[in-house]
Amino acid sequence: MFEPVRDGQGAALFRHEALGVVLRVRGVAERAAELTVLLRRRRRAPFAGVWALPSGSVEADESVGASVRRHLATRVDLAEIAHLEQLETLSSPGRDPSQRTIATAYLGLVPWTNDPQLPENAAWHPIAELPETAFDHAAVIGHGIARLRAKLSYTNIAFALAPAEFTMAELRAMYAAALGHEVAVTNLQRVLERRGQLEATGEHRPSQGGGRPAGLFRFTSQELEVTDPFATLRPASRHHGIER
Amino acid sequence: MFEPVRDGQGAALFRHEALGVVLRVRGVAERAAELTVLLRRRRRAPFAGVWALPSGSVEADESVGASVRRHLATRVDLAEIAHLEQLETLSSPGRDPSQRTIATAYLGLVPWTNDPQLPENAAWHPIAELPETAFDHAAVIGHGIARLRAKLSYTNIAFALAPAEFTMAELRAMYAAALGHEVAVTNLQRVLERRGQLEATGEHRPSQGGGRPAGLFRFTSQELEVTDPFATLRPASRHHGIER
DNA sequence: GCAAAAGTGTTAACTGTACACCCATGT
DNA sequence: ACATGGGTGTACAGTTAACACTTTTGC
Numbered sequence: 001m002f003e004p005v006r007d008g009q010g011a012a013l014f015r016h017e018a019l020g021v022v023l024r025v026r027g028v029a030e031r032a033a034e035l036t037v038l039l040r041r042r043r044r045a046p047f048a049g050v051w052a053l054p055s056g057s058v059e060a061d062e063s064v065g066a067s068v069r070r071h072l073a074t075r076v077d078l079a080e081i082a083h084l085e086q087l088e089t090l091s092s093p094g095r096d097p098s099q100r101t102i103a104t105a106y107l108g109l110v111p112w113t114n115d116p117q118l119p120e121n122a123a124w125h126p127i128a129e130l131p132e133t134a135f136d137h138a139a140v141i142g143h144g145i146a147r148l149r150a151k152l153s154y155t156n157i158a159f160a161l162a163p164a165e166f167t168m169a170e171l172r173a174m175y176a177a178a179l180g181h182e183v184a185v186t187n188l189q190r191v192l193e194r195r196g197q198l199e200a201t202g203e204h205r206p207s208q209g210g211g212r213p214a215g216l217f218r219f220t221s222q223e224l225e226v227t228d229p230f231a232t233l234r235p236a237s238r239h240h241g242i243e244r
Numbered sequence: 245m246f247e248p249v250r251d252g253q254g255a256a257l258f259r260h261e262a263l264g265v266v267l268r269v270r271g272v273a274e275r276a277a278e279l280t281v282l283l284r285r286r287r288r289a290p291f292a293g294v295w296a297l298p299s300g301s302v303e304a305d306e307s308v309g310a311s312v313r314r315h316l317a318t319r320v321d322l323a324e325i326a327h328l329e330q331l332e333t334l335s336s337p338g339r340d341p342s343q344r345t346i347a348t349a350y351l352g353l354v355p356w357t358n359d360p361q362l363p364e365n366a367a368w369h370p371i372a373e374l375p376e377t378a379f380d381h382a383a384v385i386g387h388g389i390a391r392l393r394a395k396l397s398y399t400n401i402a403f404a405l406a407p408a409e410f411t412m413a414e415l416r417a418m419y420a421a422a423l424g425h426e427v428a429v430t431n432l433q434r435v436l437e438r439r440g441q442l443e444a445t446g447e448h449r450p451s452q453g454g455g456r457p458a459g460l461f462r463f464t465s466q467e468l469e470v471t472d473p474f475a476t477l478r479p480a481s482r483h484h485g486i487e488r
Numbered sequence: 489g490c491a492a493a494a495g496t497g498t499t500a501a502c503t504g505t506a507c508a509c510c511c512a513t514g515t
Numbered sequence: 516a517c518a519t520g521g522g523t524g525t526a527c528a529g530t531t532a533a534c535a536c537t538t539t540t541g542c
Contacts, residue, residue, distance in 0.1 A: 004304030005249065005257055007343070012304040013249055013257035016335075016346055060248030060256040060344060064335040089333045089348045091260075091308040099251070100304060102260055102346075104333045153476050169494080186495080187532060191476055194530085211493030212539040228476060413521075430522080431505060438503085455520030456512040476531070 004100065016058040018067035019105040019137070021087060021144035022078065025161055025177045026124060028112045028170050033177035036124035037141055039133065040076060043121070046098045047134035051125070053141070054078075055103070068106045076122045083109040083160035083224060087143055095136050103135075107144045109160035112174055149179055154228040156197045159219035165201055167214035195227040196220060248344065260302040262311035263349040263381070265331060265388035266322065269405055269421045270368060272356045272414050277421035280368035281385055283377070284320060287365070290342045291378035295369070297385070298322075299347070312350045320366045327353040327404030327468060331387055339380050347379075351388045353404035356418055393423055398472040400441045403463035409445055411458035439471040440464060 004012045022038040039051040056071035058064055065084065072078045087105040095101070118124075125131065127145060130138070151157040152175065161174055168185050175183045192198035199220050204213040248256045266282040283295040300315035302308055309328065316322040331349040339345070362368075369375065371389060374382070395401040396419065405418055416429045436442035443464050448457040 005251065007249065007259055011259045011301040014260050014302070014304075015251055015255045016258050016260075057255040058258070058335070058346075060258075061337050063337065064333065064346070086332060088330060089308065091302070091348070093305050093307065102302075102308070104335070167494090184532075184534095186497095186534090189495090191531070207493070207540055209493095210491065210541040212495075214494060411521085428505075428507095430507090430524095433522090435504070451513055451520070453520090454514045454518065456522075458521060 014100060014102045016064065017055050017101050017103040018058050018064050018071055019053045019055045019090075019103050019140060020068045020072050020108050021053060021105055021141055022072065022081070022108040022110060023144060023148060023161075023178075024110040024114070024124060025112045025174045026115070028173050028177075031173065033112075033173040034126045034128065035145070035177050035180070036126050037130070037144070038076060038078070038118075039123060039125050039131070040119075041121045042134055046096070050134045051131045052134035053105070053137045054122070064104045065106065068108070072108065076118060077116060078108075078110070078118075080110070080114060080116075081108045082111055082114075082222075083107075083157065085147075085224075087140065087147060090136055090140070092136070105140045105144070107147055109148070109157070111161060111163045112170075113163040151224075152178060154226060156195075156219060156221055156225050156227050158197075159222055160224075162219065165203070165216045165218050167205060167216060169214060171217065197227055258344055258346045260308065261299050261345050261347040262302050262308050262315055263297045263299045263334075263347050263384060264312045264316050264352050265297060265349055265385055266316065266325070266352040266354060267388060267392060267405075267422075268354040268358070268368060269356045269418045270359070272417050272421075275417065277356075277417040278370045278372065279389070279421050279424070280370050281374070281388070282320060282322070282362075283367060283369050283375070284363075285365045286378055290340070294378045295375045296378035297349070297381045298366070308348045309350065312352070316352065320362060321360055322352075322354070322362075324354070324358060324360075325352045326355055326358075326466075327351075327401065329391075329468070331384065331391060334380055334384070336380075349384045349388070351391055353392070353401070355405060355407045356414075357407040395468075396422060398470060400439075400463060400465055400469050400471050402441075403466055404468075406463065409447070409460045409462050411449060411460060413458060415461065441471055 006012055024036055025033050026036050027033045038054060040054050042048055042050055042052050054072055054076050056067065056075060058067040068084065072081065085107050087107045089102065089104045091102045093100065130141065148157065158175065161178060162171060168189055172183055172185045172188055175188060189198065197219055198217055201216045201218055203216045205216060207213045250256055268280055269277050270280050271277045282298060284298050286292055286294050286296050298316055298320050300311065300319060302311040312328065316325065329351050331351045333346065333348045335346045337344065374385065402419065405422060406415060412429050412433055416427055416432055419427045419432060433442065441463055442461055445460045445462055447460045449460060451457045
């Protein structure tokens with residue numbers, strides 16, 4: 001082990017790392033949609049040459065969230081992220097074999113239309129065929145996917161994976177890829193409209209190669225909202241409730 | 245601001261603090277159940293004399309989760325915690341006015357029957373009448389309560405707030421206090437039984453002062469399980485799904 | 489006209505809430 | 516006997532999956 005650095009009061013000091021699990025659905029237009037995660041090939045040891053989540057050290061005067069944004073912008077040229085939320089903090093003593101590091105992972109989401117030029121050492125990897133990854137990053141990616149799937153069910157988080165306007169067929173393909181199972185358009189539309197997440201723009205997109213022109217839709221909000229709050233054990237409709 | 249301590253590669257180093265939001269329902273037997281959080285009066289600056297969440301510095305060779313357990317055991321004599329899970333990590337540069345500190349908060353749950361002797365500077369505070377608290381702890385407590393309430397709806401997390409055996413009247417009182425609104429016994433029992441969380445022991449508790457003796461129940465599992473996974477957009481029952 | 493894609497309507501199953509009613513015990 | 520608390524049964528409403536059917540376009 002290493003001799004820990006300590007402050008004046010004797011408290012141990014840690015390097016703190018910001019990790020980004022950035023997810024994006026690609027191939028929506030090509031009818032071959034799949035959920036992908038952004039990985040970057042490591043240059044130096046440990047795990048030199050191995051794929052890993054984009055990361056970097058937190059600076060003394062920034063929050064971890066700001067640090068994730070900064071490293072994504074500088075290291076993988078990803079400046080625009082539609083939604084960013086904290087996932088988890090990893091702190092096992094042995095997780096980084098080279099030095100004691102605590103890492104906080106964030107989940108970032110990018111619309112399927114947003115396909116920026118990446119540096120040559122970064123790439124989107126389909127979650128169905130992930131390569132070997134460094135450190136505990138495989139588990140973190142799993143947590144990120146699980147978080148996204150859960151929130152697709154009870155929040156409007158899908159806005160962050162979609163562009164401003166889209167057809168229902170596109171949205172269906174995106175949901176199916178993100179959730180990992182088929183989704184019926186009819187029911188998807190009904191559920192989202194009932195919850196007030198979705199609205200028609202009135203515009204239509206001309207069809208190519210036959211078929212009725214598709215109506216365009218948009219999300220009513222671009223901020224994360226919980227749209228289906230209590231699955232069960234919700235408060236009584238009419239009667240008295242305990243305060244708070 | 246302070247001059248940050250740095251390691252050999254120039255990365256900033258941080259003191260890391262473990263925070264515990266320990267929740268417990270008290271007064272179930274006395275028919276005046278309320279959700280409480282464990283607070284400790286700070287001895288030294290900053291915020292000397294102010295109530296705060298139990299906390300302490302993480303050691304170099306321990307994880308944050310282990311550190312929370314250690315500080316709860318030593319600082320507030322709380323050794324037995326039925327469930328502990330990570331809540332969030334706080335990292336705003338100004339959150340601790342005396343030194344740069346990153347803190348990771350954990351949510352801990354204790355059964356209503358577990359009322360250990362606390363040190364004189366610690367106490368359970370009803371969440372309806374919280375005192376002024378130090379740092380950003382008020383927001384963290386709010387997050388802890390929100391997490392508990394959400395998970396009561398779709399997991400079996402209630403096992404961690406209840407003893408091994410209990411009557412439905414007790415369980416109802418606990419749920420009502422934890423959720424902050426009335427809960428009907430009949431429906432509570434039905435929902436929990438349908439999900440396979442609850443089973444009757446067959447034993448009965450003799451009534452005192454009239455009334456039919458109450459049947460005793462237990463939770464079928466003492467591990468956290470998601471019992472109501474998808475609120476909506478669940479996979480198709482019969483048909484083909486995309487892999488993974 | 490016909491294929492292709494989009495959109496509408498209807499049904500059935502499931503889940504949870506509300507509420508009336510019945511049961512067992514102590515005084 | 517009757518008050519007190521525990522337990523059971525049933526009706527009703529909301530939500531969602533499943534699926535048949537209709538509409539609008541290009542060729």
